[in-house]
Amino acid sequence: MNASRVLPNRLVGIRSGLLCLCAVSALAQAIFSEPGSITATRPLAEAATTLQRKYGIRINYEDPVYAFDGDLIDGADPKYRIAHPGVRALIPRGGSVSWAATFQKGSANRLSNPLGLLLELTSSHATNGNPGTFLVREQQGIYFIVPAQVRGADGKLIAQSSPLDLLITLQEKERSGLDTVRDILQAVSKGAGMNVGMGTLPMNLLFQTTGTIGALNEPARSVLIRALEGLHWNGQNPSTVPMRKIDWQMFYDANSRDYTFNAHIVTVETQSPAGGVILRPL
Numbered sequence: 001m002n003a004s005r006v007l008p009n010r011l012v013g014i015r016s017g018l019l020c021l022c023a024v025s026a027l028a029q030a031i032f033s034e035p036g037s038i039t040a041t042r043p044l045a046e047a048a049t050t051l052q053r054k055y056g057i058r059i060n061y062e063d064p065v066y067a068f069d070g071d072l073i074d075g076a077d078p079k080y081r082i083a084h085p086g087v088r089a090l091i092p093r094g095g096s097v098s099w100a101a102t103f104q105k106g107s108a109n110r111l112s113n114p115l116g117l118l119l120e121l122t123s124s125h126a127t128n129g130n131p132g133t134f135l136v137r138e139q140q141g142i143y144f145i146v147p148a149q150v151r152g153a154d155g156k157l158i159a160q161s162s163p164l165d166l167l168i169t170l171q172e173k174e175r176s177g178l179d180t181v182r183d184i185l186q187a188v189s190k191g192a193g194m195n196v197g198m199g200t201l202p203m204n205l206l207f208q209t210t211g212t213i214g215a216l217n218e219p220a221r222s223v224l225i226r227a228l229e230g231l232h233w234n235g236q237n238p239s240t241v242p243m244r245k246i247d248w249q250m251f252y253d254a255n256s257r258d259y260t261f262n263a264h265i266v267t268v269e270t271q272s273p274a275g276g277v278i279l280r281p282l
């Protein structure tokens with residue numbers, strides 16, 4: 001005689017419900033949250049650097065054009081202002097942003113929802129009344145915090161995009177890493193009608209790398225991503241010396257009314273064997 005038995009549907013439903021509740025409870029216990037906040041003249045840019053180093057997510061940042069006096073402050077040293085009356089060193093008024101990063105236990109600080117975290121960050125920026133509103137974009141697993149709206153000189157909110165949204169054309173040829181960045185920024189400057197110059201860059205890396213890149217009416221941001229991701233070391237085996245990843249932050253200068261493109265090697269915080277925390281390339 002077969003000893004197995006079939007449970008009534010009601011009992012099966014109860015047992016299934018209990019299993020679901022247990023699973024939900026276990027998942028809730030496995031996820032934890034880590035809050036953070038920053039106050040700065042460019043809080044989104046500072047938060048991007050902090051989150052990138054702490055959690056290993058690639059985040060780029062691009063300023064809007066700050067034209068409204070209420071969105072700017074004089075950042076000059078008081079002694080300089082006394083010695084140079086009428087001269088101002090305008091910087092964004094800034095403010096604060098906050099976030100709560102969520103993880104699953106045992107995931108080695110791997111964020112459960114990077115995009116959700118960045119959307120929360122830009123929402124906090126807007127809610128706190130900081131200058132400008134921003135969008136989050138994603139390309140090839142890389143995130144970009146880019147301008148959406150900002151107040152014009154008259155104080156009215158206007159649509160705003162980044163110079164890197166412009167379409168550019170670039171002759172296809174092999175270039176050094178440094179010449180690649182320079183040629184792309186020159187094309188952007190021409191299209192934008194304002195200078196987008198090179199700021200702080202990982203010069204040693206750009207001098208020692210080469211890539212072949214070209215573009216035909218392509219968004220400058222996409223060209224930059226493809227160019228920087230396509231760089232390779234000069235005369236070295238990539239399997240022995242991994243190529244470093246490069247991200248950027250682009251700042252608008254309200255004094256000279258132009259942009260500065262700053263790039264950096266992507267790093268993440270790691271526990272040192274000797275104790276403490278060190279930054280290692282991602």
